[in-house]
Amino acid sequence: MAIMVFLLFVGLVLFLSFYLGRRTKSASGYYAAGGSIHWSVNGIAFAGDYLSAASFLGICGMIATVGYDGFLYSIGYLAGWIVALFIVAEPMKRLGKYTFTDALDSKFDSRGIKLAAAVSTLIVSVCYLIPQMVGAGVLVEPLLGMPHAVGVIIVGAIVITIVATAGMTSTTYVQFLKGGMLIIFSLILVVAVCVRGLSTAPAQMAPGKEGKTPFHEPQALAAVDQGGAMVPADSAWQIVERQESKAPKASLAKLAHAGQTSWWKLDTKDGVPMFLETQWVAVGASGEKIINGAPASPQNQLRYVGNIESLQGRTGPETATGSISPFRFLALVGDKDTLIRRWASATFADAAGDKVTVYFPNFTPGNLVLRPGLKYKLEDSTPLQKLDFISLMLALFCGTAALPHILIRYYTVPSPACARKSTIVAIAAIGFFYILTLFMGLGAMVNGVVNLTDNNMSAPLLAKSFGTLLFAIISAIAFATVLGTVSGLIVAASGAVAHDLMDRFAGVTMNEKQKVRAGKTAAFVIGILAIFLGILFKEMNVNFLVGLAFAVAASANLPAIIMLLFWKRTTALGITASIVVGILTALTLILLSPSMYKQYGWDPLTAPVPFDNPGFVSIPLSFITLVLVSLMTNQRTAKTK
């Protein structure tokens, strides 16, 4: 049934695209929907554009694993709309025609701006495309039982078809439909979470199996001190090997029992030393994969995790709350006496030379889950860690108003007033959705639905714990979310190539039909590139990747937009230089950051840049470059005169 509902929804989206696409004949229709979309439709379409795979899959996944730190993204993404509404919306609408480059270049008619802004649009769009494609692969894997790469290729193919046949009109209506449904079904999911309430033994979903399975109560073995080393109190269990993980810190031990071996974590539970059950994956030299002691198969996968260990200090079946209000839900989860079993992992080569990844429990009090600090270390942190956090919040605040696929949506409405009104509809819809993300993420965290190897699926798996139908609908919406966002991004990127680069920069003479064809060809090429990158970045949290795309957008585009609007001495060369410096700095810092080093398979501690978020360096640097170059070129112009 899940597959039927899913295919039905995707089919509807495609039908809508083809139907509306038949009416798109002009360049204005392709890139800006003829400027004829009603502001209320455009507002929800804004929400559809903005509530991408990152918002739905990534934020919920992040909240499910690191609590409030994931919700910081929701706050930052929404705050970014304030910059868009109060500073950018109307002037951009007045200045532009089809693209962000048009608006920037409206006062200067500079080839430098055209080139830099078009390249910036392309780079930001591609950076933003990567997480969307990763999200697509993530969705298709459990739903259709296909590998990640197949999911990415399917999305790429569908989106190329959508964009190549339609353009902005169909993209807008698809986004409207999807944005509206995403909010409605997320609300239904949150209501379901509150009606179910909280308990210490939630019924679980098992990978590869239909329906719920009883909660797997993880085992704990008493430990005793033997000559300064902790060993199991029960002599039937023998220590075979020990491993110390530095980041995250954990003492791990391989225990032998009844002819079988398994990995355990040495910890204290209620002040008593214990060996706690873990889950682990071992990959041998021949590539054979062992999961929890048995060969990996569709039936033998890592169990989904995440549960409340004790609720306000109480354990056992009687702690089940039954239906509770949303406020009570947050109060109980965030209580200092509530203990949540979160999971971390450590990878090492064991004594036999196998590559072993052990997933082990970490008991976290609720008060720490519902305040910042689990991902971004703020308490007892170094100045650099604090700066990394500030940098993230700065990029989220500044990034929205600089995203090309958001900026082009201002050109689809008839007037600046409509641009303003549609932004307000967007803020209301997006703000409401972001509040829901906290409940969905925490709901996943305590309902045993977190996939240990990929937290991006937390929200759809939470839906699955309420039944296959809700799972299918939510997955289909999430898939459509990816389709819609990728369509918007590809329209923006193809606009940059065909309109900004070919038409306006290179001066290639084209009639309306040729312009549309050039845009569609560009869309095809960018779509293929997106597929390739989507496969490459598998398993990274999509929200984190979007955060980086925001940093690139904020560094490359925002200083140029703001200074163009508010500083009369801004010159064409100043804008060009600031875009180039913004992109290069942000990209270089990201590529040399610890997170990317981890992605390359290198030790993150050896990364030359000691922080992940480049905003606090690249955004001010881009502003300073614009001011300095503008002042210098102004002086030169004055001297020439």
Next chain:
Amino acid sequence: MLHEPAAQSGKDHAASYKMRLGVWMFLVYALLYGGFVVQNVLSPVAMEKPVALGMNVAVMYGFGLIVFALILALIYTVMCSRKEQELDAQASKEGNH
């Protein structure tokens, strides 16, 4: 190729008023958002203090920022629309004279 907005609109008499208002409202929000960031950096422990309905400062401040954005946006659009109507009426009156 012509280079004008995809959809044409008349002269915007209230443009400078809206820009000034937008900047002020942006500054108000930026101050509140900056306060949130600074509070997190300087005193993350204070964010876990319960405030109302059992919810802590972190949740209330976060929700507050989202709701406040919408309130500011609504005030902004009401004020802009009012000014646009006023100045458009004034302009058309002057045009008739």
